[in-house]
Amino acid sequence: MPVPTLELPEIPAKRYFSIGEVSELCAVKPHVLRYWEQEFTQLRPVKRRGNRRYYQRRDVELVRQIRHLLYDKGFTIGGARQQLQENVAGDAPKSPARKALEEIRLELEAIIRQL
Numbered sequence: 001m002p003v004p005t006l007e008l009p010e011i012p013a014k015r016y017f018s019i020g021e022v023s024e025l026c027a028v029k030p031h032v033l034r035y036w037e038q039e040f041t042q043l044r045p046v047k048r049r050g051n052r053r054y055y056q057r058r059d060v061e062l063v064r065q066i067r068h069l070l071y072d073k074g075f076t077i078g079g080a081r082q083q084l085q086e087n088v089a090g091d092a093p094k095s096p097a098r099k100a101l102e103e104i105r106l107e108l109e110a111i112i113r114q115l
Contacts, residue, residue, distance in 0.1 A: 016054040026063045039077050
């Protein structure tokens with residue numbers, strides 16, 4: 001039986017969000033957000049006076065993506081980290097060397113399947 005996904009509120013049109021606001025917008029407790037900052041290098045809120053965190057819209061969207069991978073898709077922290085890195089790498093144009101390596105990898109996988 002599939003688990004229903006949680007309907008999250010729309011992200012308001014603001015420049016910065018406090019950790020409490022992000023917690024509510026993403027249905028994740030503040031201590032989890034602080035932990036994810038250590039585990040996911042892409043998640044870097046701005047820190048101001050008194051070491052207060054201020055998240056930007058892209059950070060909120062990233063937190064929602066991490067939450068989806070971990071809670072809805074069932075990824076581990078390492079798996080979610082890898083998935084995010086692959087998504088970023090997939091968006092970037094591939095260099096000729098990277099294309100050649102990818103072709104070699106595909107050929108090797110085909111050879112392994114034949115064995």
